[in-house]
Amino acid sequence: MKSIDDILHLSRTFGLKVCEPGLLLLEFVFSVVWQLLDASLDDERLLELAQENNFRWSARPVDVEIDSLNSFNEKRTEHHEGLCKANTIMAIEIIGEFLRNKETSRILYLACKNMPLHWGAFIQRLRLLVVKSTALKNSKNITPEVLLQLTSDRRKLLTRKSKTVSLVEFHAVMASGSLISSADQCNGTSRSALWLPIDLFLEDAMDGTQVGANSAVETLTGLVKALQAVNVTTWHDTFLGLWIAALRLVQRERDPSEGPVPRLDTCMCMLLCISTLAIADIIEEDESEFIDETESSSCNPRKDKLAPAPGNVRKGLITSLKLLGEYEGLLAAPLSVQSIANQAAAKAILLVSGLTVGNGYYDCVSMNDLSMNCSGNMRHLIVEACIARNLLDTSAYLWPGYVNARSNQVLHSVTSQMSCWSSLMKGSPLTPSLVNALVAFPASSLAEIEKIYEITLNGSDDEKISAATILCGASLVRGWSIQENTLLFVVRLLSPSVPADYSGSESHLIGYAPFLNVLLLGLSSVDCVQILSLHGLVPLLAGALLPICEVFGSSIPNVSWALPTGENFSCHSVFSNAFTLLLRLWRFDKPPLENATGDVMPVGSQQSPEYLLLVRNCQLASFGKAPKDKMKTKRFSKNLNISVDPIFMDSFPQLKRWYRQHQECIVSTLCGLVQGTTVHRVVDALLNMMFRKINRSGTTLTPATSGTCAHGKLSPRELATGLKELADFLPASLATIVSYFAAEVTRGIWMVASMNGTDWPSPAANLSTVEQQVKKIIAATGVDVPSLTIGGNSPATLPLPLAALVSLTITYKLDKASERFLTLVGPALSSLATSCPWPCMPIIASLWSQKVRRWSDFLVFQSSRTVFHHNSDAVVQLLKSCFTSTLGLSSSNIYSNSDVGALLGHGFGSHFSGGISPVAPGIVYLRVHRSVRDVLFMTEEIVSLLMSSVKDIASSGLSTEKLEKLKKTKYGMRYGQVSLAAAMTRVKVAASLGASLVWISGGLNLVQSLMTETLPSWFISVHGSEQDGESGGMVSMLGGYALAYFAVFCGAFAWGVYTESRSPQRRPKVLGAHLEFLASALDGKISLGCDGATWRAYVSGFVSLLVACMPKWMMEIDVDVLKRMSKGLRQWNEEALAIALLGSGGVGTMGAAVELIVEARI
DSSP, X not given: OHHHHHHHOHHHHHTOOOOOHHHHHHHHHHHHHHHHHHHHHHHTTOGGGSSSOSOOSSSOOOOOOOOTTTTOOHHHXXXXXXXXXXXXXXXXXXXXXXXXXXXXXXXXXXXXXXXXXXXXXHHHHHHHHHHHOHHHHHOSSOOHHHHHXXXXXXOTTTOXXXXXXXXXHHHHHHHHOOSOSHHHHHTTOOGGGGGHHHHHHHHHHTOTTOOOSSOHHHHHHHHHHHHXXXXXXXXXXXXHHHHHHHXXXXXXXXXXXXXXXXXXXXXXXXXXXXHHHHHHHHHHHHHHHHXXXXXXXXXXXXXXXXXXXXXXXXXXXXHHHHHHTTOHHHHOOOHHHHHHHHHHHHXXXXXXXXXXXXXXXXGGBOGGGSSSOOOOOHHHHHHHHHHHTTSSOGGGGGSTTSSXXXXXXXXXXXXXXXXXXXXXXXXXXXXXXXXXXXXXXXXXSHHHHHHHHHXXXXXXXXXXXXXXXXXXXXXXXXXXXXXXXXXXXXXXXXXXXXXTTOOOSSOGGGGGHHXXXXXXXXXXXXXXXXXXXXXXXXXXXXXXXXXXXXXXXXXXXXXXXXXXXXXXXXXXXXXHHHHHHHHTTTTTTSOOGXXXXXXXXXXXXXXXXXXXXXXHHHHHHHTTTSHHHHHHHTTSOTTOOOOOXXXXXXXXXXXXXXXXXXXXXXXXXXXXXXXTSHHXXXXXXXXXXXXXXXXXXXXXXXXXXXXXXXXXXXXXXXXXXXXXXXXXXXXXXXXXXXXXXXXXXXXXXXXXXXXXXXXXXXXXXXXXXXXXXXXXXXXXXXXXXXXXXXOOSSOOEEXXXXXXXXXXXXXXXXXXXXHHHHHHHHHHXXXXXXXXXXXXXXXXXXHHHHHXXXXXXXXXXXXXXXXXXXXXXXXXXXXXXXHHHHHTOOSSOTTSSOSHHHHHBTBOSXXXXXXXXXXXXXXXXXXXXXXXXXXXXXXXXXXXXXXXXXXXXXXXXXXXXXXXXXXXXXXXXXXXXXXXXXXXXXXXXXXXXXXXXXXXXXXXXXXXXXXXXXXXXXXXXXOGGGGGTOTTSHHHHHHHHHHHHHHHHHHHHHHOSSSOOSSTTHHHHHHHHHHHHHHHHHTXXXXXXXXXXXXXXXXXXXXXXXXXXXXXXXXXXXXXXXHHHXXXXXXXXXXXXXXXXXXXXXXXXXXXXXXXXXHHTO
């Protein structure tokens, strides 16, 4: 081999140092084709037009001098020239033969896939030949179009005749990219099922009990790209699926039941901001790669086999928005945004009609000025959001059916008053009326928000406060095209710079108290916190809140300020507002992960201040280094100047001390206060202030305030009143009250409190109704819990600390001032009651329903979580209902009402007479999975339910006689209503559902557990299918393909498809361990207990999906593992799949792939 290489200089030419026989053969074939190409270009004097016009081969053709006068006559010269032209044509045709031949074309495809720089130069010259060559045009055997097509076919290694019919069907489904065929429709699968994971992710992100630290934009971007790759769909189908899923989310919130949870504003943010930003990221990435790679390979190893040409992604967006107009049922705007949709439609009508509004502000045009109906819908809002982010231009207004008026229907003169934002930009002062208008109407451009931000920095004190109020108004929650900038401005303003002339001894933040208080109050609503979470700004906000808490929490309240309402507030008010907002960013009522016992999920990270700061520091330190960050930077205002210096808890000693004591309290390690200490004296003074009416003897109350209540020395009403006085004096103390009572409930040493209406409030008025409605919700999802007792004569009781806590909460008035404190206590109270025995949560729901009747449905729904927290069998039944509803496998009608509508329904609430309406099983699961004690067991159950669903799919619509006949058939291809392709399509839907549930429930850790533990254990174990005579049949085979799709979906959701993996070090490690297991089993080193047909289908399906959809993953796997797996596939006579596997492993496996191509002679 070395001698051959020394003569031909192949390694030196291509820069490959390995001298494997297969690799040398590839280099030889590639060099021959390339030399033929260069010689053909040189014959026609085209080589000098190439970007690299040097002849890279050592033996260049020598021009022969022809002496036409002496040696040849004119006729012979013409004959010689004809031979030269014929030789050139023949050389080009030989190139075509190399590209047509099965073996050589596959060898050349390996060069295309793994040698992108050399292949790019080769293709550049080939395109020059296609465009300029006269010889190619004169060829009778090949055309320029055919030659170009032969080099662009990227399926050389995957297009084959498989040894098994089932694998052919698998690839047919894998490559179809659509679920819209007639077979699919009659078998209960609709187009929407492709994008079910997006629906589940969007709905799960709406859960206000969990504030995420990572951006939903990044997660959604990765999810969309993963689904596009695995589903092998066009980008316009992909984007259409995203728009439809986001619109369904909004429609589920059209008539919601009331409660302290994120609502329509958060849904609209998800549709018009988060989804739009995700699409923008995908388009910008595609177009930036096109710019960077214009002169490089046309066969990028990053992209999958059907990756579209650059620019098609943006075209896909346009097509998706055109098609979106056909979904009228989803496009109806909710009442609260109908006027905004109408304005968007009016803007389009005016521009199409050639009319302009004088000041350019279309939002101020009165509908009375137009002579036709300008009824807008959600598509108008989506298009406007895309135009604002430069994803579209206003030519979209000319799409057929986009506007419902012609130019001659519009008045030729449109008058309008100057809008509030127009007045601001023209220099109008911030009068109270203008401020109110700016608060009520969102800004429409970045320049307008930048103008407000400038006032917050350079205006007078009153102007700064007015500007801060405006920033926290409608622009914050409904300024969708500039929302991320508005949020960043607000977060930045929470960290004001030290004035140049400041010389005080105390922190400069004290002087900003009124300004900071406005910002804190503006950010405290439920929707605002959730929107911040969706944008991934929680870590940044936490870093801004910590200094405020430290400074104002350590200050003596010797200065007060007046609110616009006339109410005074002190530094303790600022501290309480900042502190309660900070606590809402992490589950402060939960013990840290290292102290977790039975009631805390063992999978997933518990957020804490240290964790949020770690994420913040890492994000800021790494921002701007990745190419995608450079694209994002263009969207941000140049006026933003955020400090990237790291922040640590050690910089805030008072907060750190509180946090450590809080941790000790919540895990019940505190044994009491030591008398005589400073802390003891302070606590005793506070308690005497709280209970001064009953402590006439002057005795110390510190040892056990709850104990005094338990022993009758303190009435429950007095306890609640005293706690309320403390909370009113310092609202931040609610955190300590909650953590203390939670710890005391956990210790379980307190006597129960009888909720009889005398000592403690009574739930008797509606407890039975609440319990009945809970059971109705549970039953509607297909879950049967016999142990769920309803009614009875036993008195309602609660653990005394829990009774005290709920009694405290119901003393609050439900107004805007109390909302931010109730949203702090509420989730903690619900979580605590859920962990207590039944019917603690229904009792609390009953008490709160008596206080706030409009929250009744929400509270009942929260109570249903208790059942799943305590009963793992109920969780399994709920998961089963998710599968049966999605796949249409109900016993009543096997194909009725399946897919997304059955899984997620229409939210929850009393939409029908007679109380709360049934809640879809998917909604219930997404709201209860965080309450499940042990998340690890759910992976095994999901795998079991997936296999059970496969059996149901295979037998759907068949009589017993035909089913028995199917089992006896070698492959069970087609009987009655079932075809293998249609069944496999539904299996793919079931796999995507199972993968979504695993990923949502446990994230990266649960996916890792699945790949390294659950699946290997399942294959090793013996299952019951063999006893049923199904071995080798349709069920076993479909089960293997279901697990293959399931595993790939899980990995795609958790790790991403391409290089931007959210866990770049974890993916190759976990995937490598799983492939090592597969290779060892193929080597015979591991004994398997599963059915052989299932195992074979899983391995072939899993490898096919990796090769076709996840090429980047394969580049990260150890070469030896890939070679061992290839050897095992060859033993199954799957040579083509073995070649494809080796061809995806990079240069390290390329030689082995070539050898196998030659040996297999496919």
